[in-house]
Amino acid sequence: MSLVFLARENLPAWIGRLYQDMAVFAPMTINGVAAFRALGQDEIPDLSRIPASSPKAAVFPQTETLFTFTSRKHADDLSQVDIDLSYHLAEVPRVILGARPCDARGLKLMDPVFGGKVKDPYYLARRERTIIVSQACAMPDRACFCPGTGGGPYDPAGSDLLLLPVADGWLAQGLTEAGEKLLAQDLFTPAGDREPEAQSLKDKAEAYLAQAPDMRGAEQAFENLFKDEAFWDQATAGCVRCRICAYLCPACTCFNITDEESGLKGERIRTWDHCMSYMFTQEASGHNPRMQKAFRMRNRIGHKFCYYPQLHGGTVSCTGCGRCVRACPSGIDIRRIVESMKRKGA
Amino acid sequence: MSTIDLLREAIRAKLPDLDMVLAWGGDDPLRASPLFIRTESDLENLAAPHLYVSNLAVNLYSLRSKKIGLVVKGCDSRSVIQLLKEGLIARPSLYIFGLPCEGVVDAAKINREIPDAGRATGLAVRSGRVMVQTPENEHILDLDAVLADRCLRCRYPNPLIYDQLIGEAIPVGEIPDLYQDLDEFEALSLDARHDFWMETMRRCVRCYACRNACPLCVCKAHCVADSREPHWLTLETNVSQKWFFQVLHSMHLAGRCTECGECERACPMGLPILLMRRKLNREIRELFGYEAGLDLMTTPPLSTFSIEEENIAEREL
Amino acid sequence: MSSLPNPYLPSLARILEVVVETPDIKSFRVELCDEAARESFTFEPGQVAQLSVFGTGEATFVINSPPTRREYLQFSVMRVGEVTGRLHMLQAGDKLGLRGPLGNHFPYQDMRGKDVVFVAGGIGMAPLRTLLLFMLDNRGDYGRIRVVYGARGPANLCYRQEMEAMRDAGQIELILTVDQKSPDWAGQVGLVPNLLMELAPPADNCVAVTCGPPIMIRYTLAALEKLGFADENVVTTLERRMKCGVGLCGRCNVGGTLICVDGPVFTRAQLKALPDEF
Amino acid sequence: MSVVDGKEPSVKELRIIGFLCNWCSYGGADTAGVSRFSQPTDLRIIRVPCSGRVTPLFVVKALMSGADGVLVSGCHPRDCHYSEGNLYARRRLEVLKRFLPTLGIEPERFEYIWVSASEGERWQTSVTAFTERIHALGPSPAVKVNRYDARLVAGGL
Structure with missing residues (x-):
């Protein structure tokens, strides 16, 4: 497919037009931290930084209503109550703008979870209405390791449209029909001879990431180390059990379900959950199969690098985006854990 | 000998008597991570002192059954004092290496200053300047521009409790205006302050890193924020829930918080949440002349009372 | 609404009778409110269902009446937590939500003749x-x-x-x-x-x-x-803390096996193949 | 403001939560009632064992959940049934009152006072004054928060 050019100064106009037809999720930088959000009118995203959060909330919101329930008491017999249940699926089309290739891959990792044997209608309704416009990573940083998970800074997988950075804008490459459609605008001009410039940035980015450790093929090592409590204790020593790693992860999908009510009305909500929390597996009886944080970390690593790959043809549930590494308050680096696991458990 | 060599030797000498020593290490050029030293070989991973950004006291409560060696900066030592004072940890199971501190760099500030800070390969501090090396550039910054906020208003560069001091105590410099940021914030209109929290809490992802990185938040899995009975909070990630949690956290720290700033440093969204805690601290200072974590003897002001309160007027309607 | 079935949406059920079994266990005999759903509801012995007390939440219980007796579905509930506490306050005539049947069942075919x-x-x-x-x-x-x-x-x-x-x-x-x-x-x-x-x-x-x-x-x-x-x-x-009951929420795993869909019934041979995390 | 004896035409009632200690202020309110002192009806009373039971979070939670004002009332200092509960309360509630403006909430929405069981008249004047104050301030800060949340939900889809 041919490339077209979008000048940096035309980005706001393009977003303005997209905004007419769909919700736009894009990174906004505040206080030095870029995070995805649904843009308001005339808000201009910052595509220059690697966003601290992933855009997964666009398809899997941190909180969503599964259904509402309303109790109706019978006027003639107040002990008789009818309960009405109703639910609503997303209808508004949306575009994720400024996703990174690792983010697009993250959605691809979530798809088989929510669209497998059991179909999750809430996720699928959003997913079907979502267009992904990714920006290739010309400037990966030291926390990035996408090639080690099967991706790459210019990996087109999962994107509808890929923006390749050049000095004064982007070369846009349509990858799907939906992506191509977004290009049918006078704001885009022929790419001319800009392709070598984009190519050279790509080469540099890939060279920068050449040392990324391979996170794949650790299934056996994990199983071998499963009972090595000292290993997991050490890997988890600094963990303060916050939820950063799971909440910023483009591939984490675990969730909680709770009820909230007020008077005769209420709703059942689904919220992101986190496996490093003691409460995650705490049973009402008092029994907890993952009492210690080391066991919870073991499950976290196992899920991403053993159980998920065993179910999905060796693909790890990690895109190498590096967000957990960048933001961990204790500097825990998932690369180091998997590397030493592969070494010790070989 | 340099500070790091002194520290290494001090730890090496005490290590046989201790289950582990908590210090800072790792290979990130912009910040060190907690380093759990169990064997001598772990000592090779010690990082340079201007990167000792985290407060290791956060680990003490969960390790209270062990014999722990701990390296503290002046600010960290206040958390240790507060934990001891509240009876949450015991002094005999603790060996404290006190480290006079000239300030630590704040990686978030460097990230704001330098677009390619994420690619940094090295950092050096020399005579008030910070050199950050990246594959393409060498950036030079003023140290004051990238020091952690708490260092800019530091009054206790020397630890207030220790078994052994590493190197020489540092003379305490001029004490800057402690609450200038708060004064500026309070000069805003009530509505503007309200809106500020709305916009701030909007960005909160409710990861509880602020709570979990706090050395004085010791309720862990029993935090009321995670409880359904009583049901203080729902799991909804709307502004009202997130805001209420911040108030709840601040309130539970009133008269206990030492302003170590870990809540703010741990926040992945860079939210200025220490402000709330600082406000409570200022009021407690003005009302009761009290600051947390300075000594082992005084009672925290909200755990006691005076029959005649000097600074509280009778309220009438 | 979409044409996909919604795996999270419970059916409404009515409590027919509450039997006090022990000081902290009650059995609830329930039927689905919708007659067609009641007729078409089939399950195997050992399968579980999620019971909802709307406003409090959902929890997993085994259907402990056999599929051979169709006048009601029985669930026995020990009062240990939030949902079970609220369930214990319910009486005959009260409504609750029911999602199921879920999970696998006892291998009763293999037990024939034994x-x-x-x-x-x-x-x-x-x-x-x-x-x-x-x-x-x-x-x-x-x-x-x-x-x-x-x-x-x-x-x-x-x-x-x-x-x-x-x-x-x-x-x-x-x-x-x-x-x-x-x-x-x-x-x-x-x-x-x-x-x-x-x-x-x-x-x-x-x-x-x-x-x-x-x-x-x-x-x-x-x-x-x-x-x-x-x-x-x-x-x-086996029992695990469960939320969705359909293999998505991610907490009931033992290794790559999900108790809610691959279980709850396991032979010891199957358990031995799983990581030791119970 | 509506008034029990109906002398004043009612304006829209607001929601004011009163946390009253069991031993003094609840009795004071009762005395006011028994003496047929007219009082505004905006106050919803929650009886607590002691003003020392009132954590400042009760007040914040009430305000953030839609209360337009919160009044805490206990025994006079030195008169606490448990001898010192109100003295602890005084410190906590004073800190809270000074904290509220930093959150962008009018500190006037919250007040704490001491009313004994015999002070029916003092109760009447206090509750009337507080209710007037809250009416002057208008609806609760939660209204703004909820409006903000609703806008985000619409934007977040």
């Missing part, structure tokens, strides 16, 4: 009751049926009258036991695994089905191994 020994502790009798009643309703298919069932005290034995009636009718052999002596108890005293060893059922052509607190299960499995039961002839049903 002797069966049930080993249960406390509320762990509930899932076994399903299979027990199912076998009684197909009595000719199975050999000797023995039940070893224990609880803290006599008052904590669930379904006691029901099981004693089965014994008196000669349908099963029954050993009831309590942990501690008490003046109102003339029966056996002692822990379930110990009584099982005393009973020493021959492992030959026999299947053992067990459920109870984790510690009891552990000792029971050891006892069964000593008695010579092959791993594939030992069946248990």
Whole structure:
């Protein structure tokens, strides 16, 4: 497919037009931290930084209503109550703008979870209405390791449209029909001879990431180390059990379900959950199969690098985006854990 | 000998008597991570002192059954004092290496200053300047521009409790205006302050890193924020829930918080949440002349009372 | 609304009767409100369902009436937490939500022609009751049926009258036991695994089905191994904290196996292939 | 403001939560009622064992959940049934009152006072004054928060 050019100064106009037809999720930088959000009118995203959060909330919101329930008491017999249940699926089309290739891959990792044997209608309704416009990573940083998970800074997988950075804008490459459609605008001009410039940035980015450790093929090592409590204790020593790693992860999908009510009305909500929390597996009886944080970390690593790959043809549930590494308050680096696991458990 | 060599030797000498020593290490050029030293070989991973950004006291409560060696900066030592004072940890199971501190760099500030800070390969501090090396550039910054906020208003560069001091105590410099940021914030209109929290809490992802990185938040899995009975909070990630949690956290720290700033440093969204805690601290200072974590003897002001309160007027309607 | 079925949406059910089994266990006999749904509801012994108390939440319980008896679905609930606490406040006529059936079931086809020994502790009798009643309703298919069932005290034995009636009718052999002596108890005293060893059922052509607190299960499995039961002839049903019940929410895994969809029923042979994380 | 004896035409009632200690202020309110002192009806009373039971979070939670004002009332200092509960309360509630403006909430929405069981008249004047104050301030800060949340939900889809 041919490339077209979008000048940096035309980005706001393009977003303005997209905004007419769909919700736009894009990174906004505040206080030095870029995070995805649904843009308001005339808000201009910052595509220059690697966003601290992933855009997964666009398809899997941190909180969503599964259904509402309303109790109706019978006027003639107040002990008789009818309960009405109703639910609503997303209808508004949306575009994720400024996703990174690792983010697009993250959605691809979530798809088989929510669209497998059991179909999750809430996720699928959003997913079907979502267009992904990714920006290739010309400037990966030291926390990035996408090639080690099967991706790459210019990996087109999962994107509808890929923006390749050049000095004064982007070369846009349509990858799907939906992506191509977004290009049918006078704001885009022929790419001319800009392709070598984009190519050279790509080469540099890939060279920068050449040392990324391979996170794949650790299934056996994990199983071998499963009972090595000292290993997991050490890997988890600094963990303060916050939820950063799971909440910023483009591939984490675990969730909680709770009820909230007020008077005769209420709703059942689904919220992101986190496996490093003691409460995650705490049973009402008092029994907890993952009492210690080391066991919870073991499950976290196992899920991403053993159980998920065993179910999905060796693909790890990690895109190498590096967000957990960048933001961990204790500097825990998932690369180091998997590397030493592969070494010790070989 | 340099500070790091002194520290290494001090730890090496005490290590046989201790289950582990908590210090800072790792290979990130912009910040060190907690380093759990169990064997001598772990000592090779010690990082340079201007990167000792985290407060290791956060680990003490969960390790209270062990014999722990701990390296503290002046600010960290206040958390240790507060934990001891509240009876949450015991002094005999603790060996404290006190480290006079000239300030630590704040990686978030460097990230704001330098677009390619994420690619940094090295950092050096020399005579008030910070050199950050990246594959393409060498950036030079003023140290004051990238020091952690708490260092800019530091009054206790020397630890207030220790078994052994590493190197020489540092003379305490001029004490800057402690609450200038708060004064500026309070000069805003009530509505503007309200809106500020709305916009701030909007960005909160409710990861509880602020709570979990706090050395004085010791309720862990029993935090009321995670409880359904009583049901203080729902799991909804709307502004009202997130805001209420911040108030709840601040309130539970009133008269206990030492302003170590870990809540703010741990926040992945860079939210200025220490402000709330600082406000409570200022009021407690003005009302009761009290600051947390300075000594082992005084009672925290909200755990006691005076029959005649000097600074509280009778309220009438 | 979409054409996809919504796996999170419960059906409404009505409580027909509440039976007080023990001081902290009640059985709820419920039926689906919608008549067509009621007619088409099928399940296998050992499958579970999620019960909702709207406003409080959902929890997983085994359907402990057998599929052969269709007048109601029975769930026995021990009061331990938020949802079970609210369930215990409900009465006949109240409405709740029901999502199911979920999970796998007891391999009753493989047990045909064999002797069966049930080993249960406390509320762990509930899932076994399903299979027990199912076998009684197909009595000719199975050999000797023995039940070893224990609880803290006599008052904590669930379904006691029901099981004693089965014994008196000669349908099963029954050993009831309590942990501690008490003046109102003339029966056996002692822990379930110990009584099982005393009973020493021959492992030959026999299947053992067990459920109870984790510690009891552990000792029971050891006892069964000593008695010579092959791993594939030992069946248990597991519990985990569950939310979605359909394999998505991610908390009930043991290794890559999800208790909610791949379980809750496992043979010991299957358990041995899983990581040791119970 | 509506008034029990109906002398004043009612304006829209607001929601004011009163946390009253069991031993003094609840009695004071009762005395006011028994003496047939007219009082505004905006106050919803929650009886607590002691003003020392009132954590500042009760007040914040009430305000954030839609209360337009919160009044805490206990025994006079030195008169606490448990001898010192109100003295602890005084410190906590004073800190809270000074904290509220930093959150962008008018500190006037919250007040704490001491009313004994015999002070029916003092109760009447206090509750009337507080209710007037809250009416002057208008509806609760939660209204703004909820409006903000609703806008985000619409934007977040």
